[in-house]
Amino acid sequence: MDNQNSWLAKLGVRHPIFAAPMAGGPSTPELVATVSRAGGLGFLGAGYWSADQTRDAIRRVRKLTEAPFGVNVFIPETPARDDPQRSVSTMKAWLRNWADEPGLAAEIDALQPEFPSRASFEAQMEVILEERVPVISFTFGCPDPQVIARWKEGGASIIGTATTPEEAVQLEQAGCDAIVAQGYEAGGHRGTFLPMDETRLIGTMALVPQVVDRVRVPVVAAGGIMDGRGILAALALGASAVQMGTRFLVAEESGTHPAYKHAILSWRDRGTRLTRSFSGRFARGIRNAFMDALDHAVDAKEIEIPPYPLQNTLTQPIRRQAQQQNDAERMSLWAGQGYPLARPMPALAVVQELLEELERVKRSLSL
Ligand SMILES: Cc1cc2nc3c(=O)[nH]c(=O)nc-3n(C[C@H](O)[C@H](O)[C@H](O)COP(=O)(O)O)c2cc1C
Structure with a gap:
């Protein structure tokens, strides 16, 4: 827990709640800024963007808040x-x-x-580094240690995504400052980058404690966490924070298409x-x-x-x-397996509700 507090404090983040990067529209600068302003950590999902689109979005977040936020990229696939x-x-x-x-x-x-060119990915990374984004996360791969060392030169905290304990160990060895442990329940793309037996997918409840035991860096739990109960469970498993995607998909500020929002809420x-x-x-x-x-x-x-x-x-x-x-x-x-628990509300109200629930569940357990 000390480790958790010092890592988040160093980032200037007050609450262990990250709004997951959601490429393809949902993670608007407004959503990111609102979550960060509320003391959580918002992430831009830059995976499908060019260098210029990435710069514009970063600057739009900065116009809305001085609070720290993150940018997430996709490591290009090997053809x-x-x-x-x-x-x-x-x-x-x-x-x-x-x-x-x-x-x-x-x-x-x-x-x-x-297949996307390495050059366009590198141009995008140059923008993110030039803009001095405080937190950079990535998925779909594990860059070489020299690459990660370079990204860290300007002081950014680097977070990689793992879906197995082995991937988490590789990411730590490559120099990541923290690991997102993404369970089977998670909505969106799986971050898997090592060859994977598809009958061996690991749920968040089983994955988080294994990753916590195998690495020394902080672990962020992702997948199926929808409310204060889920956050407390993840912290109890040893996570330092949670990364929630589906819960923020139907937030007012998200760019999710209205028919998509409707499907989440009614199907x-x-x-x-x-x-x-x-x-x-x-x-x-x-x-x-x-x-x-x-x-x-x-x-x-x-x-x-x-x-x-x-x-x-x-x-x-x-x-x-x-x-x-x-x-x-x-x-x-x-959407993640917990999507029937999603409710439409402003992102600030989501963060406030999550914090209140977290306190309530803590109190009820100590009875
Ligand atoms: C619509 C959507 C888009 C996503 N896009 C990204 C992304 O661009 N980068 C990334 O690292 N993870 C992405 N994810 C996965 C999240 O980071 C996270 O692992 C997941 O949302 C956690 O599960 P939950 O949806 O049950 O909260 C996405 C998830 C969703 C639902």
């Missing part, structure tokens, strides 16, 4: 060794059935998805599943028609999904049209 062209062409043909306008089918046909019994259908990388979201149809076709061995981020590029026109038409059945509805 697959097999040529993905065959799976790209068959996927284009399959996706055409979901394009209900000829223009959209032609747009999908014309796509030439590519209570659909449940979530891990799927590669939207992006090519495993991510957890609320089940919908698109996910069910593609996962079914994959299970029936009718089709293969191209690797991330190629599939992400291929499904983009359909997801964009779904947004225009308010059709949540074709959007990626990333």
Whole structure:
């Protein structure tokens, strides 16, 4: 606990509550600034942004608050060794059935998805370092120790994402100042970067104490934490803070599409599943028609999904049209297993409620 307090105090963060970075729209500068101003730690999800978009968002947060905040990036994937062209062409043909306008089918046909260039990632990192963002977190990989050492030169605290104890150990050895331990319950993409047996996914309750026992740096628990009960449980397991995504997805300040918010709040019994259908990388979201149809076709061995981020590029026109038409059945509805506990409210009220619940549960347990 001393370790926890000193780490957060050094960051200038008063409460052990991080609003998860949520790339693709939900993590607006307003959401990030509100959580940070309330004494938690807000994160921009910069994974899909260019260097310029990243700079703009950082400056917008700074206009709203002087409180510390974080920026999260995606470590670029190493391109697959097999040529993905065959799976790209068959996927284009399959996706055409979901394009209900000829223009959209032609747009999908014309796509030439590519692995992101190292150069664009490096340009984005230069901006984040130039802007002296106090906390940098990353997912989908583990950079070399020299790279992390360079990121730390300006004083930033570096946080990596692990889904197994082995990944946490590798991140600590590479020089990370803290580790996000992301359990099976978590909404959005899994941060997994070491080869993984998909029958061995570890839940937050089992993962956090194992990571705490294996590393010396502070651990941030993520996955399925929705209220004060969950926060206290994570702290009891040895976490220094929690990173909550789904709870903040329906906050007033989040940029989540209204039809997506509506699905979170009203599709209570659909449940979530891990799927590669939207992006090519495993991510957890609320089940919908698109996910069910593609996962079914994959299970029936009718089709293969191209690797991330190629599939992400291929499904983009359909997801964009779904947004225009308010059709949540074709959007990626990333959410954690706890999503039925989400309620729409301003982000400041979320943080205040979480802190009150945390105190209440603490008191009730000491009876
Ligand atoms: C919509 C959405 C987008 C996400 N995007 C990112 C991201 O860009 N970077 C990242 O490290 N984690 C991302 N995550 C995962 C979160 O960091 C965190 O692990 C997860 O939200 C915790 O589980 P919970 O949703 O049950 O709280 C995302 C999660 C959601 C729900």
